[in-house]
Amino acid sequence: MPRLARLGLALALVAPAAAFPGDGLALTPPMGWNSWNKFGCNVSEKLIRGAADALVTTGMKDAGYQYVVIDDCWQVSRDTAGKIVIDAERFPSGMKALADYVHSKGLKFGIYSDAGTKTCAGRPGTKGYEEIDAKTYAEWGVDYLKFDWCSTEGQDTRDAYGRMSRALRSSGRPIVFSLCEWGSTKPWTWAQGIGHLWRATGDIQDCWDCGRGWGGMGVTHIIDIMADLYPYHGPGHWNDPDMLEVGNGGLSLAENRAHFSFWCLFAAPLMAGNDLEAMKPEIHDILTHREVIAVNQDPLGMQGRKVWDDGPREVWMKPLADGSKAVILFNRGTEEGVLSVRWEDVGLFPGGSAVVRDLWAKKDLGPFTGRFETKVGSHDVAMLKITAKF
Numbered sequence: 001m002p003r004l005a006r007l008g009l010a011l012a013l014v015a016p017a018a019a020f021p022g023d024g025l026a027l028t029p030p031m032g033w034n035s036w037n038k039f040g041c042n043v044s045e046k047l048i049r050g051a052a053d054a055l056v057t058t059g060m061k062d063a064g065y066q067y068v069v070i071d072d073c074w075q076v077s078r079d080t081a082g083k084i085v086i087d088a089e090r091f092p093s094g095m096k097a098l099a100d101y102v103h104s105k106g107l108k109f110g111i112y113s114d115a116g117t118k119t120c121a122g123r124p125g126t127k128g129y130e131e132i133d134a135k136t137y138a139e140w141g142v143d144y145l146k147f148d149w150c151s152t153e154g155q156d157t158r159d160a161y162g163r164m165s166r167a168l169r170s171s172g173r174p175i176v177f178s179l180c181e182w183g184s185t186k187p188w189t190w191a192q193g194i195g196h197l198w199r200a201t202g203d204i205q206d207c208w209d210c211g212r213g214w215g216g217m218g219v220t221h222i223i224d225i226m227a228d229l230y231p232y233h234g235p236g237h238w239n240d241p242d243m244l245e246v247g248n249g250g251l252s253l254a255e256n257r258a259h260f261s262f263w264c265l266f267a268a269p270l271m272a273g274n275d276l277e278a279m280k281p282e283i284h285d286i287l288t289h290r291e292v293i294a295v296n297q298d299p300l301g302m303q304g305r306k307v308w309d310d311g312p313r314e315v316w317m318k319p320l321a322d323g324s325k326a327v328i329l330f331n332r333g334t335e336e337g338v339l340s341v342r343w344e345d346v347g348l349f350p351g352g353s354a355v356v357r358d359l360w361a362k363k364d365l366g367p368f369t370g371r372f373e374t375k376v377g378s379h380d381v382a383m384l385k386i387t388a389k390f
Contacts, residue, residue, distance in 0.1 A: 026196035027235045028297045030269045032067025037273025041073035044090040052102045054276035063288040069110030072121040099141035110144030115160040116151030134167035149181035157185045165194045188232035197238040201225045204242035206250030219259045230303040247274035247283035254380035261383045264296035265304035265318045291359045295326040317346040324387040331376040340373035353389040
């Protein structure tokens, strides 16, 4: 994109988003853990209890992670009354007992279903059973529902998700509703008021710049899709670039850091997807970094956007509630390079003085006039907080 050099345009980028409190749920991006990216269909009561325990013992709960979400493959059939039947071999205590265990840890419990006749793994879907499923989830103590879009031939997304949304609202329990139709019908244009978050992209893959024939995509592809979606985003209605792949082995340490930095700048839902009980210290440090998470959870709720690029060098900015700017200097290239940000590119007064803080280093770098520059490694970021001095 061309350089955004004129101050008027830069200032236009920082107009506050309209608040949308709605039902009071998900006023900041939901944070938690989901089973799919690491474990796929290999879910069980033991796994979910272990994940809940690990969120507490690793300090992730204290860092803001609260939802423990079982993805696909927990359900096997329906009974004669149409009620969903869980896999009793894998979940011998039942979902109510499992939800109670998660709640006993001070966490919230999430589950998965699908708007079609079958889930993406071929398990029973929700089509035609919206009210009974919503009531069942409420009885179990579910706090979060991820709702997929497989086996939906002949259905309209707005209608299908609207039916489930109404059923959840009538269930008597507040349940965060996560739509997952991969951005195929541009849900950012219609889903506000139906769901609290909606997938804006295809499924993430544990890789940097790659793709899969069936539609999965790497981290950089998702970053590029998210770039233009910032107008459709805010408290209670979030663009979702999919769950985190941080710590799953396919990314370098720099790429993991860049991945997490962008999800925080996007004010995206932060759903960890790694093996929490086998987490390496350097991955733990990324996932629990308080200053970077604070950018994600900033109450203004604005999604960051790209404000400058020059080939592999990019500058991204997110306005924060205190008037400062969160900034990412992103090096897509294969070699270390020097990247800079000019104040006018991020909506600050040209030639003015501003304090720059390196968020990952947790260090103030001092006041600078007009611009700041630093070296950034390949596939890495510098993540900054820039505060004007008056």
